[in-house]
Amino acid sequence: MQHTTATIITIGDELLIGQVVDTNSAWIAQHLNVIGVWIHKRIAVGDEFEDIWKALEDAEQSSDIVILTGGLGPTNDDITKNVLNEYFGGKLVLNEDALKNVEKIFQQYNRPLLEVNYNQAMIPDVCIAMLNKRGTAPGMIFEKNNKLFFSMPGVPHEMKFMTEEYVLPAIKEKFKLFAVEHRTIITINIGESFLAERLKEFEANLGTHIKLAYLPATRMVRLRLTENLLTNELSNIETKFLELKQLVQDVMIADEDISVPAAIGKLLLQKNKTVSTAESCTGGYIAQQFTSVSGSSKYFWGSVVSYDVSVKENILNIPKETIEKFNVVSEEVVTVMAKNVREKMKTDFAIATTGIAGPDGGTEEIPVGTIWIAVASENDVITKKLQLNYTRERNIEATTIAAFGMLTSVLNQ
Amino acid sequence: MQHTTATIITIGDELLIGQVVDTNSAWIAQHLNVIGVWIHKRIAVGDEFEDIWKALEDAEQSSDIVILTGGLGPTNDDITKNVLNEYFGGKLVLNEDALKNVEKIFQQYNRPLLEVNYNQAMIPDVCIAMLNKRGTAPGMIFEKNNKLFFSMPGVPHEMKFMTEEYVLPAIKEKFKLFAVEHRTIITINIGESFLAERLKEFEANLGTHIKLAYLPATRMVRLRLTENLLTNELSNIETKFLELKQLVQDVMIADEDISVPAAIGKLLLQKNKTVSTAESCTGGYIAQQFTSVSGSSKYFWGSVVSYDVSVKENILNIPKETIEKFNVVSEEVVTVMAKNVREKMKTDFAIATTGIAGPDGGTEEIPVGTIWIAVASENDVITKKLQLNYTRERNIEATTIAAFGMLTSVLNQ
Numbered sequence: 165m166q167h168t169t170a171t172i173i174t175i176g177d178e179l180l181i182g183q184v185v186d187t188n189s190a191w192i193a194q195h196l197n198v199i200g201v202w203i204h205k206r207i208a209v210g211d212e213f214e215d216i217w218k219a220l221e222d223a224e225q226s227s228d229i230v231i232l233t234g235g236l237g238p239t240n241d242d243i244t245k246n247v248l249n250e251y252f253g254g255k256l257v258l259n260e261d262a263l264k265n266v267e268k269i270f271q272q273y274n275r276p277l278l279e280v281n282y283n284q285a286m287i288p289d290v291c292i293a294m295l296n297k298r299g300t301a302p303g304m305i306f307e308k309n310n311k312l313f314f315s316m317p318g319v320p321h322e323m324k325f326m327t328e329e330y331v332l333p334a335i336k337e338k339f340k341l342f343a344v345e346h347r348t349i350i351t352i353n354i355g356e357s358f359l360a361e362r363l364k365e366f367e368a369n370l371g372t373h374i375k376l377a378y379l380p381a382t383r384m385v386r387l388r389l390t391e392n393l394l395t396n397e398l399s400n401i402e403t404k405f406l407e408l409k410q411l412v413q414d415v416m417i418a419d420e421d422i423s424v425p426a427a428i429g430k431l432l433l434q435k436n437k438t439v440s441t442a443e444s445c446t447g448g449y450i451a452q453q454f455t456s457v458s459g460s461s462k463y464f465w466g467s468v469v470s471y472d473v474s475v476k477e478n479i480l481n482i483p484k485e486t487i488e489k490f491n492v493v494s495e496e497v498v499t500v501m502a503k504n505v506r507e508k509m510k511t512d513f514a515i516a517t518t519g520i521a522g523p524d525g526g527t528e529e530i531p532v533g534t535i536w537i538a539v540a541s542e543n544d545v546i547t548k549k550l551q552l553n554y555t556r557e558r559n560i561e562a563t564t565i566a567a568f569g570m571l572t573s574v575l576n577q
Numbered sequence: 578m579q580h581t582t583a584t585i586i587t588i589g590d591e592l593l594i595g596q597v598v599d600t601n602s603a604w605i606a607q608h609l610n611v612i613g614v615w616i617h618k619r620i621a622v623g624d625e626f627e628d629i630w631k632a633l634e635d636a637e638q639s640s641d642i643v644i645l646t647g648g649l650g651p652t653n654d655d656i657t658k659n660v661l662n663e664y665f666g667g668k669l670v671l672n673e674d675a676l677k678n679v680e681k682i683f684q685q686y687n688r689p690l691l692e693v694n695y696n697q698a699m700i701p702d703v704c705i706a707m708l709n710k711r712g713t714a715p716g717m718i719f720e721k722n723n724k725l726f727f728s729m730p731g732v733p734h735e736m737k738f739m740t741e742e743y744v745l746p747a748i749k750e751k752f753k754l755f756a757v758e759h760r761t762i763i764t765i766n767i768g769e770s771f772l773a774e775r776l777k778e779f780e781a782n783l784g785t786h787i788k789l790a791y792l793p794a795t796r797m798v799r800l801r802l803t804e805n806l807l808t809n810e811l812s813n814i815e816t817k818f819l820e821l822k823q824l825v826q827d828v829m830i831a832d833e834d835i836s837v838p839a840a841i842g843k844l845l846l847q848k849n850k851t852v853s854t855a856e857s858c859t860g861g862y863i864a865q866q867f868t869s870v871s872g873s874s875k876y877f878w879g880s881v882v883s884y885d886v887s888v889k890e891n892i893l894n895i896p897k898e899t900i901e902k903f904n905v906v907s908e909e910v911v912t913v914m915a916k917n918v919r920e921k922m923k924t925d926f927a928i929a930t931t932g933i934a935g936p937d938g939g940t941e942e943i944p945v946g947t948i949w950i951a952v953a954s955e956n957d958v959i960t961k962k963l964q965l966n967y968t969r970e971r972n973i974e975a976t977t978i979a980a981f982g983m984l985t986s987v988l989n990q
């Protein structure tokens with residue numbers, strides 16, 4: 165017996181010229197996977213009739229489910245609906261519910277309906293409309309040869325609503341689905357090949373239904389165990405997962421698929437501790453990472469982004485003499501930054517960073533990529549110096565992950 | 578005459594189950610487009626022999642250039658090299674340069690070479706190796722029927738180095754390329770359909786070689802003019818670009834394809850002004866956006882992320898009575914936040930935000946999505962209230978774009 169499979173087709177010139185990163189496919193894939201649908205392939209084509217048609221044929225031939233996003237907007241380059249109409253041999257008719265939906269949206273903004281938006285309410289008579297609560301373009305569901313085809317807008321929040329409201333329920337109703345189970349571990353500060361060497365024997369003994377994947381990123385590797393159960397076999401993934409956790413305990417910061425700041429947040433909540441940051445070269449990135457997690461106000465109290473030297477002196481109260489004597493990028497300065505912000509914000513811990521993220525600003529003494537991190541606790545400050553040579557963005561990311569690693573070790577003491 | 582075309586194939590299970598967003602394709606597409614290569618299609622498949630093979634056949638049949646990323650790592654799921662070896666009828670042999678490269682990397686980290694890394698230096702004898710300065714896996718170039726095939730690692734910074742060092746030069750040497758010209762305008766605070774209505778006549782008069790695309794995002798729309806010159810025709814894009822700029826002058830914040838914070842940064846530099854932020858619900862996101870731009874230290878001096886109320890009182894010196902009387906999410910509080918951080922940081926302008934980004938924290942009086950923004954200048958403070966109902970992440974993004982819009986209007990007074 166085979167898994168139910170899907171092909172995802174994303175439509176739009178902007179995806180092909182690279183001005184927009186395709187985040188929709190990843191989101192859809194995750195959500196399909198969770199209910200047991202196996203993504204077979206993803207195809208991205210431009211707003212071109214022929215290419216969309218060929219992608220449809222390819223997808224229909226190889227998958228049970230076809231999901232298209234994009235090309236449903238009100239402008240001239242949006243042709244998806246026309247392609248689908250011809251592909252399924254339909255005729256465009258006005259859908260009353262879709263029209264009411266569009267009218268309601270424009271009423272909210274107190275604007276008159278434009279002809280292009282009226283046309284968006286016309287859909288093929290051989291499909292079912294998926295009403296769009298967050299925009300003007302309705303989605304469409306087609307059925308053919310026991311396969312389901314879904315067409316949705318490319319605008320992410322519109323697509324997400326439609327997927328959860330219509331697409332997932334329709335798939336669950338039509339197909340008999342078997343669970344795909346995932347377990348994820350997040351490790352930091354260890355390279356992929358060293359992890360693989362450590363886990364060689366473990367991998368060899370996984371059996372036929374469980375696979376281990378390595379997903380490396382800046383200063384971290386996510387390990388993903390995947391189990392494919394096609395019948396009523398017994399699941400073995402929990403046992404293997406416990407085994408894996410034991411093997412990587414020293415470098416593991418989370419045993420679920422969450423972001424690094426979410427993992428740190430859980431640990432802070434668990435220990436009932438608070439944290440603040442004083443950031444120079446990371447420019448607010450660490451604060452933003454903390455606050456990207458819902459509920460972070462329970463443990464993250466604030467930050468001083470001291471991008472200009474005057475702010476370090478006036479708000480963080482770093483003595484001018486210290487900065488002049490040791491240089492703003494130094495262990496001495498980052499130590500005082502961490503201590504002072506910790507006291508000012510009255511948190512249990514504080515992270516401070518100072519350095520040169522690049523690409524400019526380096527000197528012979530202190531080249532681009534020189535970065536100091538400090539983590540202050542009540543009675544101690546630990547520091548670390550990094551010498552990085554990535555892009556500016558990646559230097560900041562790497563510094564942040566390293567800082568989170570230091571905070572983790574201090575919390576786990 | 579046709580444009581030189583390329584298909585991009587990304588390989589890896591993690592892309593199909595959506596744990597990783599595909600940023601490589603967008604980056605490669607941008608860089609190919611700039612030199613005149615037209616991306617015809619993008620395909621993503623799993624670490625499956627059959628699927629990679631079929632994607633290769635599809636790509637070979639429809640494009641001049643095929644670029645594969647992923648599946649070159651040292652672990653068991655990495656099979657790209659084996660597929661390519663069979664596809665092109667080669668034999669795996671040890672590449673001395675690739676081996677030296679791997680040895681050097683491991684020497685740097687003072688680590689012994691593992692067998693799996695040694696195997697990475699074995700490549701098909703029917704290809705040319707692309708040495709990897711940033712990792713252990715060499716890339717490969719194959720040539721067949723006047724087409725070029727490139728295989729690179731999926732790790733972004735390794736792929737980027739290889740693309741710039743080997744791939745782009747090889748393509749420029751082999752193919753006769755005609756320029757694809759793009760011009761981009763960034764507009765904020767106007768919806769896509771209203772822009773389209775405004776530009777209806779303009780679009781109708783673009784001619785056959787120029788296309789206008791709309792790329793909407795949170796509270797902004799990017800407009801992209803694209804010109805395809807296939808022979809020695811005269812370019813007309815500058816004229817059309819000037820015309821377009823005139824039509825959207827009131828909502829335009831940049832006339833090049835840069836990020837919104839980069840656009841704001843240019844304006845601040847031009848006016849020789851500085852800015853700081855006091856952030857509550859945006860949690861450092863605005864600061865991080867400012868500092869993501871290289872050189873921002875010339876105009877961005879710092880931020881106080883006052884996530885906990887105590888920080889608003891102690892560091893921003895908001896009177897406790899003001900907070901208690903009006904509530905921390907109020908026009909009164911955000912006004913004082915902006916004024917005070919402006920004075921403390923001694924900047925010309927300051928942005929402040931307070932609100933409830935969600936999904937939790939709302940009350941009947943102040944529901945989730947209630948957000949106040951203030952922008953303080955020397956003699957004035959302007960405020961705006963938003964009532965949003967997106968996800969937490971998008972509420973924060975929308976607030977940030979709205980704040981940048983307010984700062985722009987104040988700068989342009």
